[in-house]
Amino acid sequence: MNIHAYEKLWLAASLVLIVLFIGSVTYGAVGAGIAMVDDAEGVIDPDALDEDDRFADPRVEEVGENEYEVYVVAGQFFFDPGTFEPIEVPEHSQVTFYVTSPDVIHSFSIPGTNANTMVIPGEVASMTVEVGDPQEYGIVCNEFCGGGHHDMEGEFHVVPEDEFTLEADE
Amino acid sequence: MTEELHREIGHDEYNPVGTLVLIALYFLVLLLLWLFVYFIEFLGRDLTVVGVVI
Amino acid sequence: MTTYIERFPAEARVIRSTFFTAFIALGIGALFGLLQVLHRTDVHRLVDSADYYHILTIHGVLLALTFTIFFLAGVFTWGLTTSLDRGVVDVRFTWAWYGLMVGGTALAAIPMFGGLIDGIDMSAGVLFTFYAPLQAHPLFYLGLALFIIGTWLAGADWIWTYLAWRRENPDERIPLPTFMVLTTTLFWYLSSLGVAIAVVVFLLPWSLGLLEQVNPLLTRTLFWYFGHPVVYFWLMPTYMLWYVLLPKVAGGKLFSDPLARVVFVLFLLLSTPTGIHHQYLDPGIAEGFKFIAMTNTMFLLLPSLLTAFTVVASVEHGARQRGGTGYLGWLGALPWRDPVFTGMALAGLMFAAAGFSGMVNAGMNINYLVHNTFWIVGHFHLTVGTAVALTFMAVTYWLLPQITGKPIWSRSVGLAQVVTWFVGMTLMSNAMHRGGLSGVPRRTAEPQYENFDFTPAFGTMAELDAGVVIGGSLLFLSAVLFLGNVFVSLTGGKDLTSIPENAYAEALSGAEDGPLILDNLKLWLVIAVLLVVLTYALPIGAIIDRGGLLGPGGSPYPLVVESGRAISIGLGEVVA
Ligand code: HEM
Ligand SMILES: [Cu+2]
Numbered sequence A: 001m002n003i004h005a006y007e008k009l010w011l012a013a014s015l016v017l018i019v020l021f022i023g024s025v026t027y028g029a030v031g032a033g034i035a036m037v038d039d040a041e042g043v044i045d046p047d048a049l050d051e052d053d054r055f056a057d058p059r060v061e062e063v064g065e066n067e068y069e070v071y072v073v074a075g076q077f078f079f080d081p082g083t084f085e086p087i088e089v090p091e092h093s094q095v096t097f098y099v100t101s102p103d104v105i106h107s108f109s110i111p112g113t114n115a116n117t118m119v120i121p122g123e124v125a126s127m128t129v130e131v132g133d134p135q136e137y138g139i140v141c142n143e144f145c146g147g148g149h150h151d152m153e154g155e156f157h158v159v160p161e162d163e164f165t166l167e168a169d170e
Numbered sequence B: 001m002t003e004e005l006h007r008e009i010g011h012d013e014y015n016p017v018g019t020l021v022l023i024a025l026y027f028l029v030l031l032l033l034w035l036f037v038y039f040i041e042f043l044g045r046d047l048t049v050v051g052v053v054i
Numbered sequence C: 001m002t003t004y005i006e007r008f009p010a011e012a013r014v015i016r017s018t019f020f021t022a023f024i025a026l027g028i029g030a031l032f033g034l035l036q037v038l039h040r041t042d043v044h045r046l047v048d049s050a051d052y053y054h055i056l057t058i059h060g061v062l063l064a065l066t067f068t069i070f071f072l073a074g075v076f077t078w079g080l081t082t083s084l085d086r087g088v089v090d091v092r093f094t095w096a097w098y099g100l101m102v103g104g105t106a107l108a109a110i111p112m113f114g115g116l117i118d119g120i121d122m123s124a125g126v127l128f129t130f131y132a133p134l135q136a137h138p139l140f141y142l143g144l145a146l147f148i149i150g151t152w153l154a155g156a157d158w159i160w161t162y163l164a165w166r167r168e169n170p171d172e173r174i175p176l177p178t179f180m181v182l183t184t185t186l187f188w189y190l191s192s193l194g195v196a197i198a199v200v201v202f203l204l205p206w207s208l209g210l211l212e213q214v215n216p217l218l219t220r221t222l223f224w225y226f227g228h229p230v231v232y233f234w235l236m237p238t239y240m241l242w243y244v245l246l247p248k249v250a251g252g253k254l255f256s257d258p259l260a261r262v263v264f265v266l267f268l269l270l271s272t273p274t275g276i277h278h279q280y281l282d283p284g285i286a287e288g289f290k291f292i293a294m295t296n297t298m299f300l301l302l303p304s305l306l307t308a309f310t311v312v313a314s315v316e317h318g319a320r321q322r323g324g325t326g327y328l329g330w331l332g333a334l335p336w337r338d339p340v341f342t343g344m345a346l347a348g349l350m351f352a353a354a355g356f357s358g359m360v361n362a363g364m365n366i367n368y369l370v371h372n373t374f375w376i377v378g379h380f381h382l383t384v385g386t387a388v389a390l391t392f393m394a395v396t397y398w399l400l401p402q403i404t405g406k407p408i409w410s411r412s413v414g415l416a417q418v419v420t421w422f423v424g425m426t427l428m429s430n431a432m433h434r435g436g437l438s439g440v441p442r443r444t445a446e447p448q449y450e451n452f453d454f455t456p457a458f459g460t461m462a463e464l465d466a467g468v469v470i471g472g473s474l475l476f477l478s479a480v481l482f483l484g485n486v487f488v489s490l491t492g493g494k495d496l497t498s499i500p501e502n503a504y505a506e507a508l509s510g511a512e513d514g515p516l517i518l519d520n521l522k523l524w525l526v527i528a529v530l531l532v533v534l535t536y537a538l539p540i541g542a543i544i545d546r547g548g549l550l551g552p553g554g555s556p557y558p559l560v561v562e563s564g565r566a567i568s569i570g571l572g573e574v575v576a
């Protein structure tokens, strides 16, 4: 089988591209420290979220210095917290979202940012992000979840340190 | 269609040099777009998901 | 000079039927596409926003599955019989698979359209991905299963005919188009098994009430096990047309037959063990599995990149034979007035652009940026929505005369049609990609939110909306021109003398230059199965291990749900 010299050249260039892509992705994972949503959390009974101490009372919780955990239930067609009241965290902190669904598949996505995950009943999606200066973000569900899907939105507020209070402290 | 055929070019006398030019351009476009979208659009944004530091 | 219909009148009749079925789907799908762009941008909302999703389900199913697969079944039947110079073994069997595919489609369509009609209690507003616990009427799953079995029989028909030819020609190389049909058929068997299991073992019994619940992550994973390779089921016939017909209409020869075979073998091997790249952001799947899917996907770029070279080199060969010269001057020597050529060439150009967004989609962690945004919709309207759809429309101008004996009514209208599609898609897809980068979600009736706005990096949302609406309208217009041209051609009389001979491109470097092992399909199939087992056994095992075969559940929707939450009976009633 004789392959034309130009085509061999292109084959080599293609392999270079492929290696570059895989290299960038690996750099993103190892160098920039980007983690994928994965199987770190155990399964959960979607019909018994009220028996789970994280999701029975969805909330923001302080777990360490400048470290917060947010437990969110994404259901038809709301984020709790998020839709009825904004999720609030203080500026320059590390925030881990834990999101699960009592009904169908949804997503928990903060448009314009890299925070974006699927939410699957029975699974808990966990995502850690570092927030910077105060800013107000939106939250959308970007997976079709039923007739009211387009109404499923919420808010995520990064607020100045001195304006931040936890629900429990109020 | 065949009427317009000016000449018959056989296997050994044909070098697809035009293809080489086009595909080299394509390579450059892919490379630049990738660098832009991955390193500027993506890594330049905030709320990037990081590994949990425990 | 013989046309296809003279040589194979019985097969021509079946191919006509597959094409006409495809065109009906295209017409309805394009109309609904127009409704979608108008609805999303709030230019005009013909239906309730809750019903938007029924429209979108129909658009997705009719275009991505019905239009593409009926058309490609016809194309494959044409390519196989033409290259073997032999009819199918028994045309009654050919009619049987066609009938089963039509029957399945019709059954599935009942609840799909039922959801739009008040007073009909059936619905299937689950989109073409039908992720459980969204639940469709059982007819939807049953229809889908029958349709898939129909495609399996079609594959069996092609293999059967090939084997008959093999007995008559024991020593010959497999002709290239037949080789392409066979490799595609094999990976289609391998990959569609996933969706068949999801539908027959889990979703259909669940929708009938025989199973109380299913494991949503498992059925979703089985769907994507099929959902990525199905893309290649659309693309392989497109590539076949680029390899064997495009060089011919360009006045040249295929640059390399052996390399084309290598490309198709790579697709057989690599197209299935990649589906997890649609689940990069799914909880419950380990990062390692996602990484493996990512590397497989990246290597799957290789056959497409090779195709780009071989196809362009074949076209260039045509241009030079037609007197073209220079580094790029030869481009001017191509038959740009021929809608068959121009349509396919523009489709290929758009596919090159789609290559870039596809590379981004493949890039695992960058999926955080684009997953389920409008970017994705922009991407696949370039791939299946143009590379495939526009190629299919363009070759119709070549194949329709072959299978009907009637010339195309107007080749100028045909030329205007393919150019309009290209322009419309450029506008629509560009706006979709950019909207996606600013976070605009896909699959959403009203992407306008109360508490925040999208801020595109370049331009404004109004400008992007205008791109989507103008582009979408041009696309609709193009579809109407296409269907009109086909329809008027069919009302005309037969004129066999004006139709070119049924043939495909010869190769500069022919099959005899390729090693015999390329044609050893059994070997490639075994390796393909092994690769699939290697990449999928562990993730599927882990998913079953975590949630159970039928757990951990979630609530079927839209069915009556117990206490506490909203009781929803039909999609249409949920949100006023
Ligand atoms: C008249 C031309 C077309 C227009 C105006 C159009 C428009 C659209 C729009 C706006 C969406 C996104 C809806 C949303 O996410 O909310 C969409 C989705 C889609 N389109 Fe098209 N489209 C056209 C042609 C095609 C063609 C030719 C194909 C394939 C052969 C296709 C396949 C799809 C698929 C698979 C989806 C995704 C459905 C889903 O998300 O479930 N479209 N189309
Ligand atoms: Cu949703």
Ligand SMILES: [Cu+2]
Pocket (backbone or CB within 6 Å): C227, C228, C231, C275, C277, C278
């Ligand atoms: Cu894919």
